Amino acid sequence: MNLGDICSSKYLLVGLEESLGQTVKKLSGQDTAFVLAADFGQIEKVFTDRALLRLYMESEGCDSPLEDCVSRMSFKILSADLPVEQIPEMEEGTLVIAFKNENPIGVLHYTQAIQELLSANKTFDLSIEGFQQVFENIEEEIVVSTGEGRISYLNPKAEYLIGLPARELVGMSLEELVEKKIFYPSAALEVLKTREKVDMQTTLKDGEERLSTAIPIFDQSGGIKYTVCTSKNVGEILRLNQQLLSKKAKLKQKDEEIERMQKKEFEQMNFYFDSPEMYKVMRSIRRTAPLDMTVLIQGETGVGKGIIAKSIHYLSNRKHQPFVKINCGLIPENLIEAELFGYEEGAFTGASKGGKVGKVEMANGGTLFLDEIGDMPLPLQIKLLDFIQDATFVRVGGVKPQKADVRIISATNRDLDKMMQEGSFRQDLFYRLNVFNLTIPPLRERTGDIPELIEFFLKKFNSKYGLNKKLAPDLIYELYQYSWPGNVRELEHTLERLIVMSEGDEINSETLHEALNNAQKPSLNIVCNGIMPYKEAKSTLEKILVQRAYETCGSTYKAAEALGIDQSTVAKLLKKYRVEN
Numbered sequence: 001m002n003l004g005d006i007c008s009s010k011y012l013l014v015g016l017e018e019s020l021g022q023t024v025k026k027l028s029g030q031d032t033a034f035v036l037a038a039d040f041g042q043i044e045k046v047f048t049d050r051a052l053l054r055l056y057m058e059s060e061g062c063d064s065p066l067e068d069c070v071s072r073m074s075f076k077i078l079s080a081d082l083p084v085e086q087i088p089e090m091e092e093g094t095l096v097i098a099f100k101n102e103n104p105i106g107v108l109h110y111t112q113a114i115q116e117l118l119s120a121n122k123t124f125d126l127s128i129e130g131f132q133q134v135f136e137n138i139e140e141e142i143v144v145s146t147g148e149g150r151i152s153y154l155n156p157k158a159e160y161l162i163g164l165p166a167r168e169l170v171g172m173s174l175e176e177l178v179e180k181k182i183f184y185p186s187a188a189l190e191v192l193k194t195r196e197k198v199d200m201q202t203t204l205k206d207g208e209e210r211l212s213t214a215i216p217i218f219d220q221s222g223g224i225k226y227t228v229c230t231s232k233n234v235g236e237i238l239r240l241n242q243q244l245l246s247k248k249a250k251l252k253q254k255d256e257e258i259e260r261m262q263k264k265e266f267e268q269m270n271f272y273f274d275s276p277e278m279y280k281v282m283r284s285i286r287r288t289a290p291l292d293m294t295v296l297i298q299g300e301t302g303v304g305k306g307i308i309a310k311s312i313h314y315l316s317n318r319k320h321q322p323f324v325k326i327n328c329g330l331i332p333e334n335l336i337e338a339e340l341f342g343y344e345e346g347a348f349t350g351a352s353k354g355g356k357v358g359k360v361e362m363a364n365g366g367t368l369f370l371d372e373i374g375d376m377p378l379p380l381q382i383k384l385l386d387f388i389q390d391a392t393f394v395r396v397g398g399v400k401p402q403k404a405d406v407r408i409i410s411a412t413n414r415d416l417d418k419m420m421q422e423g424s425f426r427q428d429l430f431y432r433l434n435v436f437n438l439t440i441p442p443l444r445e446r447t448g449d450i451p452e453l454i455e456f457f458l459k460k461f462n463s464k465y466g467l468n469k470k471l472a473p474d475l476i477y478e479l480y481q482y483s484w485p486g487n488v489r490e491l492e493h494t495l496e497r498l499i500v501m502s503e504g505d506e507i508n509s510e511t512l513h514e515a516l517n518n519a520q521k522p523s524l525n526i527v528c529n530g531i532m533p534y535k536e537a538k539s540t541l542e543k544i545l546v547q548r549a550y551e552t553c554g555s556t557y558k559a560a561e562a563l564g565i566d567q568s569t570v571a572k573l574l575k576k577y578r579v580e581n
């Protein structure tokens with residue numbers, strides 16, 4: 001077994017000139033344990049992912065290149081082909097980087113456990129006679145040839161397999177042996193051509209198939225001094241492979257069982273999924289939740305960013321403390337600061353007597369969820385950044401700085417990269433919020449979740465309305481095929497509408513088409529079938545319009561543009577109707 005065989009691929013190779021922020025961004029959502037920073041192909045520094053995140057969080061907005069970051073981790077570069085027993089002893093905690101063809105192919109963290117494992121594998125110094133004794137008695141055959149391709153040594157097992165005595169074979173050229181079909185082809189001859197380790201299938205005179213491995217041994221001037229060839233019975237390899245596969249299958253089964261149990265935990269939070277994409281999200285949530293790091297959740301409207309923020313909170317050490325949400329898109333621009341940081345009595349006209357506690361204060365000790373962070377006005381972005389940097393804020397109209405210990409999770413369906421380019425979102429704030437990034441795929445890219453979600457929503461709405469409706473089988477297929485532009489929220493609303501609108505116990509596809517049409521294709525002519533109080537009619541229409549615009553556009557700003565009114569009106573109306581609901 002070689003070093004390359006026991007290495008892990010949980011590393012990220014980046015340029016030394018890359019910035020801390022860029023690297024942390026690359027780490028987000030990846031299963032990476034180490035970062036290797038290289039300059040012109042040469043590894044200069046290594047970091048653990050945790051150390052980089054810590055450095056990033058302590059960097060106070062200064063996004064320095066990795067070159068300027070202090071790494072406390074030592075590393076050693078070794079050939080991936082180095083047999084494990086030849087791995088030298090080194091300081092505990094060193095990162096061994098396995099190189100092949102001048103490129104890193106894996107890493108090995110030299111921990112105490114690894115040290116013990118390796119030393120159990122190490123041999124003692126042996127005399128020449130000792131080695132000879134070992135070779136003579138070993139179960140594997142060994143054939144040593146010269147750099148000119150002539151056999152110079154073979155052990156009794158090799159004599160037995162080849163079927164000729166050593167006295168005849170020593171000195172014979174490999175080419176001649178191949179020609180006479182004593183064995184063919186020859187891995188050792190191949191090594192002389194390629195100058196590197198060769199694995200190949202070889203056939204013996206009696207037809208037995210062997211898997212041969214030959215390696216070169218170089219002299220001081222770089223010429224091949226010897227080749228050493230060993231081989232294994234192919235049947236035996238297949239058996240071992242089978243054993244390994246069944247062990248792997250058992251381990252996989254165990255992992256799957258654990259994941260199923262973890263999924264149950266999410267179901268208790270009414271969070272349902274079954275697609276590989278969302279299992280990946282689940283693993284990221286579980287990994288990040290206890291680390292108390294700032295998380296940015298991105299994804300289209302309705303993918304479940306809110307429910308994910310909550311699940312991070314409930315899986316964190318702050319679970320017994322408050323989870324406070326503020327929807328930056330639903331609050332008129334001029335009120336967000338007061339909503340977030342609170343205000344003192346008399347801070348502005350209409351301010352309540354005695355002032356008001358803000359969301360930051362309410363969340364003290366717990367989690368603050370900044371929903372629709374992309375809608376946060378620029379002036380407030382600076383204040384938020386200040387708060388993130390020193391955990392201190394001042395109430396509107398106040399002078400006394402106050403402390404609050406909150407974990408920040410933010411979410412948006414807007415394109416923050418584009419907003420940063422346009423100058424409407426601050427880059428320094430983005431890096432502060434995006435310490436860990438979770439990007440949630442839209443429902444059309446994880447259709448594996450649809451059956452679970454349907455089952456959950458059916459149960460939920462049947463119980464809400466005291467009904468027991470079922471879906472016709474062809475309807476399930478249609479729901480599966482549909483593209484769900486409004487994602488899980490649209491699926492949820494559609495199922496509620498289906499349950500309410502359908503007659504009889506089975507919901508059919510006709511009702512589905514009706515429900516989808518009603519939701520998505522607003523008719524230009526508003527039909528009025530009777531007389532109702534003017535105020536009621538006006539507010540019903542207002543509610544439908546503003547909610548539909550918000551669901552379609554994904555932000556209060558875009559909805560305001562589509563409706564031809566200002567953002568604060570959209571925000572006010574949405575808040576009013578959500579509260580009424």
Ligand SMILES: Nc1ncnc2c1ncn2[C@@H]1O[C@H](COP(=O)(O)OP(=O)(O)OP(=O)(O)O)[C@@H](O)[C@H]1O
Pocket residue numbers: 270271272273299300301302303304305306307308371411412413453456488489492
């Ligand atoms: N995996 C899920 N299991 C159960 N319900 C879900 C799931 N994902 C989303 N939902 C439900 O779908 C609705 C929309 O979810 P949520 O509000 O979390 O989406 P969002 O991505 O935050 O949307 P927006 O960007 O518009 O704020 C909510 O009622 C939520 O409970």
